[in-house]
Amino acid sequence: MVDLSDGRRRLFRRSKAPFPEREGAGFHLSLLQTSCCQLVSIMASRRALKAVLIDLSGTLHVEDTAVPGAQEALRRLRQASVAVKFVTNTTKECKRDLVERLRRLDFDVQEREIFSSLSAARSLLEQQQQRPLLLLEESALEDFSGVDTSEPNAVVVGLAPDHFNYQTLNEAFRLILDGAPLIAIHKGRYYRRKDGLALGPGPFVTGLEYAADCRATVVGKPEKTFFTQALSDLGCSPSEAVMIGDDVRDDVGGAQDAGMLGILVRTGKYRKGDEAKIAPPPHLTCPSFPEAVEHILKNLLLVE
Amino acid sequence: MAAKGWPVCSKSLKGVILDLCGVLYDCGEGGGVAISGSVEALKKLKASDLKLRFCTNESQEARATFVAKLQRLGFDISVSEVFSPAPAAVAALQQRGLRPHLLVCDGLLSEFDSVDKTNPNCVLIGDAAEKFSYQNLNKAFRILENLENPLLLSLGQGKYYKETDGLSLDVGAYMKALEYACDVKAEVFGKPSSLFFQSVLNDMGLQPHEVLMIGDDLVNDVGGAQQCGIKGVQVRTGKYRPSDETHQTVTADGTVDDLAQAVDMILSHRQ
Numbered sequence: 001m002v003d004l005s006d007g008r009r010r011l012f013r014r015s016k017a018p019f020p021e022r023e024g025a026g027f028h029l030s031l032l033q034t035s036c037c038q039l040v041s042i043m044a045s046r047r048a049l050k051a052v053l054i055d056l057s058g059t060l061h062v063e064d065t066a067v068p069g070a071q072e073a074l075r076r077l078r079q080a081s082v083a084v085k086f087v088t089n090t091t092k093e094c095k096r097d098l099v100e101r102l103r104r105l106d107f108d109v110q111e112r113e114i115f116s117s118l119s120a121a122r123s124l125l126e127q128q129q130q131r132p133l134l135l136l137e138e139s140a141l142e143d144f145s146g147v148d149t150s151e152p153n154a155v156v157v158g159l160a161p162d163h164f165n166y167q168t169l170n171e172a173f174r175l176i177l178d179g180a181p182l183i184a185i186h187k188g189r190y191y192r193r194k195d196g197l198a199l200g201p202g203p204f205v206t207g208l209e210y211a212a213d214c215r216a217t218v219v220g221k222p223e224k225t226f227f228t229q230a231l232s233d234l235g236c237s238p239s240e241a242v243m244i245g246d247d248v249r250d251d252v253g254g255a256q257d258a259g260m261l262g263i264l265v266r267t268g269k270y271r272k273g274d275e276a277k278i279a280p281p282p283h284l285t286c287p288s289f290p291e292a293v294e295h296i297l298k299n300l301l302l303v304e
Numbered sequence: 305m306a307a308k309g310w311p312v313c314s315k316s317l318k319g320v321i322l323d324l325c326g327v328l329y330d331c332g333e334g335g336g337v338a339i340s341g342s343v344e345a346l347k348k349l350k351a352s353d354l355k356l357r358f359c360t361n362e363s364q365e366a367r368a369t370f371v372a373k374l375q376r377l378g379f380d381i382s383v384s385e386v387f388s389p390a391p392a393a394v395a396a397l398q399q400r401g402l403r404p405h406l407l408v409c410d411g412l413l414s415e416f417d418s419v420d421k422t423n424p425n426c427v428l429i430g431d432a433a434e435k436f437s438y439q440n441l442n443k444a445f446r447i448l449e450n451l452e453n454p455l456l457l458s459l460g461q462g463k464y465y466k467e468t469d470g471l472s473l474d475v476g477a478y479m480k481a482l483e484y485a486c487d488v489k490a491e492v493f494g495k496p497s498s499l500f501f502q503s504v505l506n507d508m509g510l511q512p513h514e515v516l517m518i519g520d521d522l523v524n525d526v527g528g529a530q531q532c533g534i535k536g537v538q539v540r541t542g543k544y545r546p547s548d549e550t551h552q553t554v555t556a557d558g559t560v561d562d563l564a565q566a567v568d569m570i571l572s573h574r575q
Contacts, residue, residue: 161438162438164437164438164441165436165437165438166433166434166435166436166437166472166473169436169473169477170470170471170472170473173464173471173472173473173477174470174471177464177471189484189485189487190445190449190485196446197445197446197449198442198445199438199441199442199445199481199485200485202484202485203441203445203480203481203482203484203485204481206480206481206483206484207473207477207478207480207481207484208473208477209480210463210476210477210480211463211464211473211474211476211477211480212463213463
């Protein structure tokens with residue numbers, strides 16, 4: 001039995017499919033409570049699901065192992081009339097690296113279908129026509145190829161241990177004092193390396209914020225603009241999209257705050273009780289990606 | 305301004321506390337340069353009947369080193385007149401049985417000669433400048449993460465200061481970075497801590513209202529002094545920025561162009 005949330009009911013109300021919800025007795029009861037007149041208006045306002053956003057690490061794969069059945073589930077999803085995009089918070093992997101890893105795991109993914117926090121930073125820079133100082137690792141720079149970085153008037157901070165030193169941080173600081181916006185790929189405190197915990201971008205962003213008396217613009221999940229940007233070239237609104245991920249706040253909470261439905265999978269970083277950490281709760285919490293796809297195909301799409 | 309406000313308050317003053325970097329000189333490569341008129345202004349102050357102390361958050365070098373540097377720039381100053389965070393921190397470390405991991409400049413290490421640094425149970429950071437590398441910050445972070453009660457001590461919390469080639473991040477930025485990473489609040493020695501200003505007042509044997517602080521840092525010099533009841537005047541040298549004059553939380557008792565102007569105003573009101 002799936003758990004229904006307000007989000008789910010919202011979509012259901014918009015649905016003009018005669019039987020959008022099939023399992024469980026709840027549906028039949030609610031159908032009986034719905035008068036014919038109401039049903040007609042539901043049918044008239046139906047907007048079908050147009051896009052599915054999918055998180056990568058922890059959702060499609062955990063480190064170098066694919067989630068069982070995920071490749072097949074993705075193939076099934078692609079056969080439905082719905083756009084698919086892969087969204088991820090990364091500070092060091094360019095799209096090409098991400099695609100290579102997914103293909104090694106036998107996922108059918110194109111580079112143009114990936115929207116990462118690096119893509120979001122690039123969109124923001126292009127929108128505001130800014131020339132960034134990029135505190136990013138070599139591997140991430142590929143996603144910024146062609147961006148003018150001469151005489152920088154913006155600062156982008158990702159995870160860049162090679163750049164987190166006194167000289168470079170002073171350079172960034174001076175630009176910010178001169179009015180350059182501070183853009184953070186994310187504000188993670190630390191991450192795990194083979195040799196132990198290591199400082200993430202967050203501490204350095206926080207130090208710059210303090211010294212320059214400014215607030216960074218964070219571009220990755222769970223920011224609302226991240227999700228709307230990811231959908232922008234699909235020509236669909238948040239209410240026509242669903243997000244699948246293993247991070248209850250960054251994936252599900254962020255997507256639902258942006259007006260999408262969010263499906264939480266119990267893989268990757270999921271911990272027991274995560275679904276209770278956001279309000280409203282996830283539209284659906286399910287064991288893993290294949291079940292999420294199954295739910296979408298069965299309940300959120302028009303049956304031809 | 306009230307009758308006792310700046311600069312009228314100069315009449316009843318008994319002592320003056322001066323900040324160093326940004327007031328007497330601009331620090332930087334090769335020992336820095338004296339700010340125009342400040343050598344002369346210090347001479348005039350010394351010749352007056354006002355008690356004088358120097359209160360700095362300098363944490364790159366031991367007192368003896370930077371005092372010698374100031375003497376070479378022509379300033380009449382001695383170590384016994386200077387209050388800096390490191391000695392205050394050393395006293396606290398010894399009193400509380402704390403063994404610090406130090407992230408400070410090599411030049412400051414001699415201040416900690418008497419302190420046990422084996423098997424650290426806290427991290428102490430100063431303005432480590434070039435030593436603020438990712439590796440060194442990570443090391444400090446891991447030590448804090450491994451402590452049951454992470455304790456971070458900081459020599460000052462300044463945001464930035466002016467070097468001859470531009471503004472540079474001060475220890476405060478790195479203190480905030482470690483605070484954020486470990487979810488702790490640092491204990492700060494030096495300005496703007498009231499304890500620090502109080503120790504200077506005790507040494508002078510004066511009451512707060514009898515003393516004036518002159519500095520270039522609105523929050524740490526002026527704001528810190530004001531919290532102890534000491535009047536604070538900001539100079540438009542060093543790290544001063546025009547936006548300081550419309551700051552949201554701290555309003556200086558007075559703002560002057562430089563130390564020379566401040567000293568002339570003080571002394572003219574005392575004649």
